[in-house]
Amino acid sequence: MTLERxxxxxxxxxxxxxxxxxxxxxxxxxxxRYDRGRAAAVLRPKSTGEVSAAVAYCVxxxxxxxxxxxxxGLVSGSTPDASGNEVVLSLxxxxxxxxxDLDNRSVRVDAGMRLSDLNARLxxxxxxxxxxxxxxxxxxxxxxxxxxxxxFLKYGDVRRNTxxxxxxxxxxxxTVLDLQNHLRKDNTGVDWKQLFIGTSGAFGIVTECVLNxxxxxxxxxxxLLVPAGGAQVLPLLxxxxxxxxxYLSAFEGMSANAIKAAFAHVPSLxxxxxxxxxxxxxILAEISRTWAPREGEQPLDAVLETALAEIWELPxxxxxxxxxxxxxxxxxxxxxxxxxxxxxxxxxxxxLSFRRGDxxxxxxxxxxxxxxxxxxxxICDFGHIGDGGVHFNLVVPKDSPLLQDExxxxxxxxxxxAVAVGEYSGSFSAEHAIGRRNxxxxxxxxxxxxxxxxxxxxxxxSPARLGSVRFG
Numbered sequence: 212m213t214l215e216r217x218x219x220x221x222x223x224x225x226x227x228x229x230x231x232x233x234x235x236x237x238x239x240x241x242x243x244r245y246d247r248g249r250a251a252a253v254l255r256p257k258s259t260g261e262v263s264a265a266v267a268y269c270v271x272x273x274x275x276x277x278x279x280x281x282x283x284g285l286v287s288g289s290t291p292d293a294s295g296n297e298v299v300l301s302l303x304x305x306x307x308x309x310x311x312d313l314d315n316r317s318v319r320v321d322a323g324m325r326l327s328d329l330n331a332r333l334x335x336x337x338x339x340x341x342x343x344x345x346x347x348x349x350x351x352x353x354x355x356x357x358x359x360x361x362x363f364l365k366y367g368d369v370r371r372n373t374x375x376x377x378x379x380x381x382x383x384x385x386t387v388l389d390l391q392n393h394l395r396k397d398n399t400g401v402d403w404k405q406l407f408i409g410t411s412g413a414f415g416i417v418t419e420c421v422l423n424x425x426x427x428x429x430x431x432x433x434x435l436l437v438p439a440g441g442a443q444v445l446p447l448l449x450x451x452x453x454x455x456x457x458y459l460s461a462f463e464g465m466s467a468n469a470i471k472a473a474f475a476h477v478p479s480l481x482x483x484x485x486x487x488x489x490x491x492x493x494i495l496a497e498i499s500r501t502w503a504p505r506e507g508e509q510p511l512d513a514v515l516e517t518a519l520a521e522i523w524e525l526p527x528x529x530x531x532x533x534x535x536x537x538x539x540x541x542x543x544x545x546x547x548x549x550x551x552x553x554x555x556x557x558x559x560x561x562x563l564s565f566r567r568g569d570x571x572x573x574x575x576x577x578x579x580x581x582x583x584x585x586x587x588x589x590i591c592d593f594g595h596i597g598d599g600g601v602h603f604n605l606v607v608p609k610d611s612p613l614l615q616d617e618x619x620x621x622x623x624x625x626x627x628x629a630v631a632v633g634e635y636s637g638s639f640s641a642e643h644a645i646g647r648r649n650x651x652x653x654x655x656x657x658x659x660x661x662x663x664x665x666x667x668x669x670x671x672x673s674p675a676r677l678g679s680v681r682f683g
Contacts, residue, residue, distance in 0.1 A: 280352025
């Protein structure tokens with residue numbers, strides 16, 4: 212389907228010739244992982260005012276909208292469905308505005324700015340937006356999905372680092388809601404910006420963001436740690452937190468299968484393990500300081516080595532081996548895991564979170580039961596052990612007969628979620644939010660009262676159809 216000529220002309224009058232696309236839409240229709248839809252058109256406003264005018268027009272004419280930021284999400288939340296009836300509203304032209312407040316250590320940015328562009332501009336001031344991701348999303352999408360990342364342990368998620376927003380509501384007026392509070396403390400009522408963080412764009416389209424900034428680390432030390440076993444991962448984490456406190460900025464878990472896939476498919480990586488043998492499970496640990504080395508101060512590498520030496524001598528013996536190494540080289544391994552895993556076959560990915568004490572118990576249970584329930588499915592998990600998150604990736608060889616069974620993926624997902632959510636009280640979406648891929652599980656695991664409240668808030672903020680998520 213394409214929009215009627217009258218609608219195209221009207222929206223072009225609002226957005227200009229570059230603001231409405233009806234051909235060559237593949238980049239906007241194709242997601243980062245498998246999902247592909249069909250858009251009736253793509254709208255590309257360049258200001259909050261243009262977003263408001265375009266949204267108001269679409270609402271008045273019952274044209275369904277799908278907001279799209281960087282289109283790096285993995286749950287089909289930013290692409291149109293297959294109907295060809297939905298219009299994508301992209302933020303890719305809203306990427307230039309930035310107002311830095313050094314005294315407040317905050318910045319106002321247009322929602323279409325890339326994370327990499329923002330941090331490149333902040334680096335000259337010794338600051339950064341402290342969300343570390345493998346992808347390069349736009350800020351508005353990060354707010355809509357409340358991304359976390361590899362340094363959540365120290366800096367928290369987007370919600371923790373968002374001070375204010377400007378949001379356009381999907382109503383007849385395209386109401387612009389100014390929530391651009393630059394304050395860190397404001398206890399004068401409902402914190403309305405929270406309605407729009409982590410709700411996948413369904414309540415309104417974020418167009419401008421006020422963000423908390425942090426000083427760039429100026430000293431960093433990293434090591435690959437081999438725990439004595441799965442049951443020793445959390446004791447190892449607690450021992451490091453006791454000895455390193457706020458210095459500890461990352462504690463990332465990586466399974467042997469995921470690491471081997473990275474070594475096999477990313478030739479630039481160096482295998483640091485003795486004899487090339489990859490341990491069953493490896494932790495990437497990072498500590499950091501925000502100041503330059505001071506005279507007489509113990510170097511950060513030495514601080515890490517001292518802590519690890521103390522942990523090595525603990526009666527519980529949680530640590531089997533430790534390999535300190537250059538941060539760039541060690542992080543290159545962590546950031547190559549997704550690239551390696553995707554080459555192994557059909558990827559069925561889960562973004563789960565647990566109480567920290569349950570995460571390894573869940574993973575060990577899956578490894579024990581998977582061969583009997585779904586033979587041939589390989590577990591290539593990795594994730595943010597320090598905050599209870601795990602990217603529980605399952606890979607099926609491309610020639611596996613399982614892929615010929617139309618019920619296979621549904622049965623697999625049902626079983627994993629039944630264990631993760633039903634038995635461990637975990638979350639079916641730790642940091643990827645709720646796209647079409649997770650809609651059925653939102654419907655299944657969310658209480659009727661919570662769904663009723665969410666549907667009421669959706670009606671209050673953006674009564675028209677907006678985005679791919681159905682909260683009702």
